[in-house]
Amino acid sequence: MxxxxxxxxxxxxxxxxxxxxxxxxxxxxxxPDAVFLVAGQPPMHGRDGFGAGLRALLATHxxxxxxxxxxxxxxxxxxxxxxxxxxxxxxLAEGGKAMRRAxxxxxxxxxxxxxxxxxxxxxxxxxxxx
Numbered sequence: 001m002x003x004x005x006x007x008x009x010x011x012x013x014x015x016x017x018x019x020x021x022x023x024x025x026x027x028x029x030x031x032p033d034a035v036f037l038v039a040g041q042p043p044m045h046g047r048d049g050f051g052a053g054l055r056a057l058l059a060t061h062x063x064x065x066x067x068x069x070x071x072x073x074x075x076x077x078x079x080x081x082x083x084x085x086x087x088x089x090x091x092l093a094e095g096g097k098a099m100r101r102a103x104x105x106x107x108x109x110x111x112x113x114x115x116x117x118x119x120x121x122x123x124x125x126x127x128x129x130x
Contacts, residue, residue, distance in 0.1 A: 003074040007081055007109055007117050014119070015065055021058050027051050030119040031110055037123040057089070060096070064088045070104075077111040085126060101126035 001009075010029055017025035027047045036044040044050055057063070065087040072081045086102040108121040 003079060003111075003117070004072045007072050007074070007079055008069055010109065010117050010119065011067060011069060011081070011083065015067055018054075018063050018065065021062065023051055023054050023058065026054065031112070034119055035121050037121075039125060039127075060093070061089045061091055064090065079109040079111075079117065081107045081109065083107070085124075086129070087126060100129040102129045103127050 014026060014029050017023075017029070027050070030047060030050065032047055034046060034050065036050060038044070044053065065085060067086075068084045070082045070084055073079060083105045084103075085105050086100070089099040089101075091098060103124075103126040105125065106123045107119055109117045110120040111117055
């Protein structure tokens with residue numbers, strides 16, 4: 001399997017695991033030192049910080065998303081990827097507020113010692129959609 005295809009499969013697995021609410025699977029797809037950048041928020045560091053935030057959100061909402069991989073570039077054990085992403089955060093309880101965001105992401109992947117690609121850095125430039 002090519003490195004590009006492997007990275008595309010990581011992205012697809014991330015989307016599927018998030019949709020299923022499988023936080024542990026999502027965490028395995030990222031490096032322990034992953035950093036997430038979101039506009040208007042401080043950087044989120046590591047699996048623990050990301051996992052805590054995702055668990056808290058999934059306690060009251062479900063997440064549906066669609067992603068189009070626009071490009072992938074691989075250079076040795078590092079790669080970057082640009083995607084177009086739409087995320088819908090839907091309340092579990094009746095009457096809750098749904099949220100929809102869309103835009104672009106720029107992600108950096110690193111190959112681990114076992115040869116698997118993992119997300120290492122992510123810049124999420126999603127904006128609210130009416």
